[in-house]
Amino acid sequence: MAIAIERRFGFAAVALLIVLVGAAIFPRSLITLVAVPEATPYDIAPASLALQTQIVAFVLAAVVILIGRGRLKFAGALVVFAILLTGAMFTSWGGGTIPQWSGYFVLMGAVLAYGVGSAIGREVFSSSDLARFFLLVILAVLLLQFAVALLQLLGVSLPTGLVNSDRTLEQTVGRVSGTIGHPANLSKVTFVLMLLSLPFTAAGDRKIRRLAFVCVALAALLGGLTVSRANLVAMFVLLTAWILTFPGRARVGTRAVGAIGLVGATAVFAPLVLDRFEDDAEGGLRPLLLDAALRHLSNDVWIGTGPNAYVAVVGQSDAATASGYPVHNGFLLLTAELGWLLAALFFVPLAVLVGWGFRRLRRSSEFLHVPRVIVYATPGVAVIFLTGWGMISVLIIGLWMFALGFLGAARGGVSLTSVGDSELRHNTSRSYETDSAR
Structure with missing residues (x-):
């Protein structure tokens, strides 16, 4: 199957x-390499040193890219970050x-993810066929998560290995978590997939555009089913701005349908979100x-506690932590763990992209x-x-970080046309044909 996909799409x-299966469907600790006592504090990563599917996925994806003669492009700041982080350890x-x-390997995996995202983004933004495949894969991921949700x-009892959690529905107040393990994490995955899909809703190719709309919806x-407050606010701001300024000839109809959908979703999910605010x-x-x-x-703003050690260090003097x-x-949190420089x-890549x-x-x-998506997403990302x-x-x-690398790849140029561009060419061509007929 992989060979057939490579031959057709590259x-x-x-x-x-590999990336979406490992990072958006089954992010897991596969094997514990070095175990520590269960009571050991941790925060951004497991306390034990374990093999993570998402990190393995980015490593395998990087190998595939290099074998395919692709190029992993890293932001200079991330290269310096990786070197200094290794030295600081x-x-x-x-x-x-x-x-x-x-924690170190999780952060280094994130650096690699940026390079993988950049390499894949350059290819997707240059090929209509690959863009359609890209959106189909995202759609498949979302459908799987929706089915589990x-x-x-x-109230169906699902295997812990599938849902990555032993929480019951009652423990998460009727919220869904899909295969990710916690509602807040699932909502972040859906927000990232929305960011990746949204630019293609403005593609000149109708099939790409329709696929992208389905993915975003x-x-x-x-995301609404997770009832995750900050992430829903981020989605609401992003979609509201996008709907109000949607480009292209069909913008009136698209805005109307989008606005109706957004109002309907708000009416359904807003009371649930408000209930969570009242409870907390x-x-x-x-x-x-x-x-x-x-x-x-x-x-301590210079050196920090070290990656994944914030709770262990600060918890010694603070009961809440x-x-x-x-x-x-x-x-x-990252500043407290790594110091302000690291x-x-x-x-830096996030700041540069914004x-x-x-x-x-x-x-x-x-x-x-893509610039419009980034600008509209910025308030929500900040929240x-x-x-x-x-x-x-x-x-x-x-x-x-994969998403940052992917969207950042657009800075190098995009071969796919947008709605406005394709319509301009269509209208110009039609005018030329009319003039010729005269």
Whole structure:
């Protein structure tokens, strides 16, 4: 099967399949390589050193890309980050503990994921056939997650190996988690898949456009079923802005259908989200966790605790953190663990991509409207990072960095035409034919 796919669509298609199966369907700890006591604190990665399917997937995808004579392109800041992080493991953190090495490999896997995403993105943005295959794979992932989610809503008992969790539906207040293990993580996966699909809703090719619309709609529905507050806010802001400014000749009809769908979804899911806000009006431990993080950073902003060691270190002096929860802020958590320099380097690709999106916003159609997607997604991404740490956790960080690399590939140019471009060419051609007939 892999050979047939490679012959028809190229190496990027095989690499894409590997990535989405490993990172968007079955992110798991496969084998524990070095075990530690169960009570060992951890945060962004497991305490034990384990083989993770998502990291294995990115390694295999990288091998496929290189064999196919593709090129892994890394942001310069990430290269420096990887070098300094490796050095810090042996210097700043004295050789590292097992949990720290677990966190180290998760972060290095995220760096690799960026390069894999960049390589696949260059190919997808250059081929209509591959773009259709790309969206079909995303659709298959979303349909699988949706099927599992429906079974969870119906109360069907599913194998722990499938759902990656022993939580019951009652423990997550009627929320679904698919195969990812927790509703918040599933909602992040669907948000990332929405980001990857959204530019193609503006493609000149009708088949690509329709596939992309289905992917975005299903991602929104699945995200709604998770009732994850920050992620739903991010989706709502992104889709509202996109619907209001959708490009192309059919923008009036598309906006109307999109607006009706969005209003309907809001009417269904808003009460559920409001109920969650009422149940957790004070934010639970979040204010206490934030205070602890700020106190720690006031004393140590340069070196940090080491990757995956925040709870272990800060928990020694703070009871809320000792309960097993890190600060619910991705920016602060990574800074507290790695120091401000390494954390800044890690977030440089995101900052560069956002800056590029704003600079190219008026020329967005030249890049399949990727700049527009990035700009519209920025407020929601900020909300997700400022209110939680899941985006830098072991289950999500690789897929997130893959998406950054993929969307960043559009900076090198996009061969696929957008709706506006294709219509302009169509109208120009029709005018030319009319003039010739005269």
